[in-house]
Amino acid sequence: MSERRPLIAGNWKMNLNHLEAIALTQKLAFSLTEKQLTAVEVVVLPPFVDLRSVQTLIDADKLLLGYGAQDVSPFDSGAYTGDVSGVMLAKLGCSYVVVGHSERRQYHQEDDAVVNSKVKAAIKHKITPILCVGEGLDVREAGAHVAHTTAQLAAALDGVTAEQAAKLVVAYEPIWAIGTGRTATPENAQEVVAALRAQLAELYGAELAGATRVLYGGSVKSANIAGIMDQPDVDGALVGGASIDAEEFARICRFPEHVSV
Numbered sequence: 001m002s003e004r005r006p007l008i009a010g011n012w013k014m015n016l017n018h019l020e021a022i023a024l025t026q027k028l029a030f031s032l033t034e035k036q037l038t039a040v041e042v043v044v045l046p047p048f049v050d051l052r053s054v055q056t057l058i059d060a061d062k063l064l065l066g067y068g069a070q071d072v073s074p075f076d077s078g079a080y081t082g083d084v085s086g087v088m089l090a091k092l093g094c095s096y097v098v099v100g101h102s103e104r105r106q107y108h109q110e111d112d113a114v115v116n117s118k119v120k121a122a123i124k125h126k127i128t129p130i131l132c133v134g135e136g137l138d139v140r141e142a143g144a145h146v147a148h149t150t151a152q153l154a155a156a157l158d159g160v161t162a163e164q165a166a167k168l169v170v171a172y173e174p175i176w177a178i179g180t181g182r183t184a185t186p187e188n189a190q191e192v193v194a195a196l197r198a199q200l201a202e203l204y205g206a207e208l209a210g211a212t213r214v215l216y217g218g219s220v221k222s223a224n225i226a227g228i229m230d231q232p233d234v235d236g237a238l239v240g241g242a243s244i245d246a247e248e249f250a251r252i253c254r255f256p257e258h259v260s261v
């Protein structure tokens with residue numbers, strides 16, 4: 001495993017109301033020891049309407065859990081019905097925000113330019129973007145997955161300086177593996193994650209690339225996390241479906257043997 005601190009982030013997607021969010025957060029906190037939560041950074045990414053409840057619980061009980069949002073507006077304020085700004089997320093203490101998720105790209109027509117503007121909005125408000133890239137099955141079958149994902153990464157970071165990119169987290173999520181139960185093999189994940197790191201090195205130099213955490217996402221479960229984490233360039237996971245089951249998510253977060261107690 002690399003020296004980069006592993007990060008396991010649970011993207012709840014459009015699941016759980018604020019009461020269910022409180023129950024899940026409590027259960028998760030009680031399922032993991034301080035040692036485990038120190039060795040591995042564990043972050044929850046609830047829907048917007050749950051954020052205040054999750055924040056209140058984590059702050060009041062000083063839980064060793066991070067939290068963030070699933071989306072951010074490119075705008076700071078104004079007549080943008082339905083948007084939630086980085087200003088608002090920062091006020092709620094969010095440390096992370098997912099940007100460029102394939103579900104946003106697919107269902108909300110977010111193209112590279114929109115993703116780029118959201119990355120910049122997050123950085124402006126000192127919220128770490130978890131920048132998602134990933135290829136569809138057609139691209140994978142055509143053997144163009146590395147070119148596709150590295151191009152997505154470069155486009156999302158257009159105009160972002162090395163200083164601004166210093167805390168960036170990247171997530172490789174092959175679309176064909178999301179919610180399908182069809183996980184990429186650890187070798188599939190390593191190939192693309194290593195290429196993304198090489199792209200970061202090209203953009204910002206080897207030091208920043210070596211310090212940036214790159215996650216894998218797509219049907220991650222307790223049964224496959226160890227093989228994925230064994231890959232030298234994979235620093236953690238962005239977990240969807242399995243993250244709304246507290247026990248299963250805790251098992252995923254306990255993956256390294258040395259923090260199994």
Ligand SMILES: O=C[C@H](O)COP(=O)(O)O
Nearest residue numbers: 011178179218219240241
């Ligand atoms: O953001 C998380 C990913 O889309 C993975 O979702 P999944 O674990 O349900 O496949």
